[in-house]
Amino acid sequence: MKFVDEFRDPERARRLVAAIEGLVADIPTCRERPLSIMEVCGGHTHAIFKFGIEGMLPEEIELVHGPGCPVCVLPMGRVDDCVALAETPGVIFTTFGDAMRVPGSRKSLLQAKAEGADVRMVYSPLDALAIARRHPDREVVFFGLGFETTMPATALTILQAEREGIRNFSVFCNHITIIPTIKAILDSPDMQLDGFLGPGHVSAVIGTRPYRFIPEVYGRPVVIAGFEPLDILHALWRVLVQIREGRPRVENQYHRVVREEGNRAALAAIERVFELREFFEWRGLGSIDHSGVRIRDAYARFDAERRFSIPALKIADPRSCQCGEVLKGVLKPWQCKVFGTACTPETPLGALMVSSEGACAAWYQYGDLDRVMEARA
Amino acid sequence: MCLGIPGRVVAITDAERRLGLVEIAGTRREVSLACVVEPDRAPETCVGAWVLVHVGFALARIGEEEARATLAVLEELGEVQEELAAMRASGS
Numbered sequence: 455m456k457f458v459d460e461f462r463d464p465e466r467a468r469r470l471v472a473a474i475e476g477l478v479a480d481i482p483t484c485r486e487r488p489l490s491i492m493e494v495c496g497g498h499t500h501a502i503f504k505f506g507i508e509g510m511l512p513e514e515i516e517l518v519h520g521p522g523c524p525v526c527v528l529p530m531g532r533v534d535d536c537v538a539l540a541e542t543p544g545v546i547f548t549t550f551g552d553a554m555r556v557p558g559s560r561k562s563l564l565q566a567k568a569e570g571a572d573v574r575m576v577y578s579p580l581d582a583l584a585i586a587r588r589h590p591d592r593e594v595v596f597f598g599l600g601f602e603t604t605m606p607a608t609a610l611t612i613l614q615a616e617r618e619g620i621r622n623f624s625v626f627c628n629h630i631t632i633i634p635t636i637k638a639i640l641d642s643p644d645m646q647l648d649g650f651l652g653p654g655h656v657s658a659v660i661g662t663r664p665y666r667f668i669p670e671v672y673g674r675p676v677v678i679a680g681f682e683p684l685d686i687l688h689a690l691w692r693v694l695v696q697i698r699e700g701r702p703r704v705e706n707q708y709h710r711v712v713r714e715e716g717n718r719a720a721l722a723a724i725e726r727v728f729e730l731r732e733f734f735e736w737r738g739l740g741s742i743d744h745s746g747v748r749i750r751d752a753y754a755r756f757d758a759e760r761r762f763s764i765p766a767l768k769i770a771d772p773r774s775c776q777c778g779e780v781l782k783g784v785l786k787p788w789q790c791k792v793f794g795t796a797c798t799p800e801t802p803l804g805a806l807m808v809s810s811e812g813a814c815a816a817w818y819q820y821g822d823l824d825r826v827m828e829a830r831a
Numbered sequence: 832m833c834l835g836i837p838g839r840v841v842a843i844t845d846a847e848r849r850l851g852l853v854e855i856a857g858t859r860r861e862v863s864l865a866c867v868v869e870p871d872r873a874p875e876t877c878v879g880a881w882v883l884v885h886v887g888f889a890l891a892r893i894g895e896e897e898a899r900a901t902l903a904v905l906e907e908l909g910e911v912q913e914e915l916a917a918m919r920a921s922g923s
Contacts, residue, residue: 497834550886551917577921578887580863585922600886603835607888610865614848655835658883658891711835711883711891719866720890811834 467510470687475512477694484514490646491515491693492783494636495653496523496811497681503816505683515690518783520639521739522653523811524600524630525552526804527781529737531769532628533558538765539595539626539758540571546589548582549597551575552809557802559769579611579625586615586623595758598625602659605629605747606720609727612749612756626758627749630734632656633664634745640672644784649693651686652678654708659724661716662706669702680708727753737771737805738778777804780813787817794818794827835883837893840864843874851877853884860918863888 478484493499499519502508508517521527533556540547540563547563554564554575567573572592576582579596586594598608608625615623632653639645652665657678665676675696679689689707696702706712727750734746749757758764771777774792779785787793787806797803799815806812810819838855843864851874853862867882867889868874882889 500834548922551920574922575917575920577918580861580887581921603885603890606866606890607863607886610863610888655883655885655890658835710893713891717866717890718870719868723865 466684467687470684470691471510474515474687474691474694477691477698478512478514480698481514481694487646488514488516489648489694489697490518490783491649491651491690492518492520492639492647493651493653493679494520494522494632494639495651495656496526496809497655498651498653498679498686499523499813500811500816501681501683501686503813503820505686506820507683507686510687511690515694518647519780519787519813520783521635521736521781522601523806523809523813524604524628525550525556525809526777526806526812527630527736527739528553528556528599528628528805529735529769530557530559530771531765531767532735533562534560534769535764535766536563536597536626537561537566537571539762540566540573542593542762544593545762546572546574546585546592546594547597548574548576548585548594550577550599552811553597553599555802556805556808579608580614583611583615583620583623586620587618590622592622593761594623595762596623596625598627598629601630601632601653601656602720602724603655605631605728606659606717606723609723612727612753613723615756616753621755624756624758624761625749626764627728627747629728629747630736630745631730631747632660633667634742635736635739636665636668638739638742638745639782640668640674642782645782647674648697649675649702650677651689651693652676652704652706654678654680654685654711657706657708657712657716659717659720662704662712662714663716665704669704673702675702675705677705678708678712680711726750735768738781772803775804777806780804780806787814788821790814794823835885835890837881838862838884840877840880840882840889842878846874849874851889853882853889855884855918858918860887866890867892 582596677689677692728747730744731746733741776790802808806814838853842852849865
């Protein structure tokens, strides 16, 4: 079939890999230190592991898996807040499935549900709004989570609730924003990155212009990439071309979805409903200025933080977990002390092992587990 | 959660709320088209378009051939199944 064969075409992949090898040979510095290229999107992390892309690449290229999984970067205290909300009498707590099994300091949302809290998995915030319509006598709280890909969905749902005059719907807003996050990564002293694969679907919303500071201020290439193996290889190849030429810039490999100006309607909805928080706390990365958004005063009645009392306690991660180092790419997932032993997808200690977009879960599912376990035994 | 899946708009269900039916791997689901309806155009102009769906919202239009290709690859790899399962189980 047209396009399918092309996307899968091993011959094309081989040719791309050969082209990448050729470029690497032309970049002498990478023999002293491998080129570190970070993907900041959890969808890319998942695809890279699933298709075994690291295994195809020459050893001079190291892929660093960034903090692109929104569930994985939730601090434990935030999960406790969700559990507290879910256990509030009269509340129906709605969440994307990914967040259900993330451990809090006492329990996960799944455990809270098992103990009787009314926690419901939803596919879309619109489904949470529909639950609010069906249960006017209950308070329906939606756990708003994710980067700019899911932010417009939450914003538009709040605007819909306002239009309909729905009074029993609110959002526990934990949306995060990509640009300050990338900036924090670039400013982090233990990071030595040579380039970025830009997130495909975040960019469908924000467009390509917000990334310009990366080449202009930090001198690093960015190529916005799609999610198929050939997309990723193609984007890597373009990053390497930029490195070889010494001419960093923003390029868009994912033309079929990403436009330079982004999605105007989505951006307008975000702007109308949300404003930047002064700072936001991340698991493993600490507090990052302006990296989260909250609901504007005009929509205060849809803000769960104002409608309910939320504990908002800071809880340190379990000491055995090294999620922070893995999130920053300082450690590979399998180098964490508890990877695959105390922490597995069935009994996760850290959030990176929960979501399929988390580097640890992806590595556990698709990596060479036997070899790691053998080496440790 | 952040995985976008391609689908085709097959009908408008609620023009005022800009909701439409999108067919994704044989499953139909109501999706908001608010982000892909062009300004000053009727939602009906989206019918037939391929869109990338994220958590119940079409976030971008995609070329038809590209969509078919992406969908076929994703479907084969079982990726879509996870999202479809979440869609079916939603709210239960």
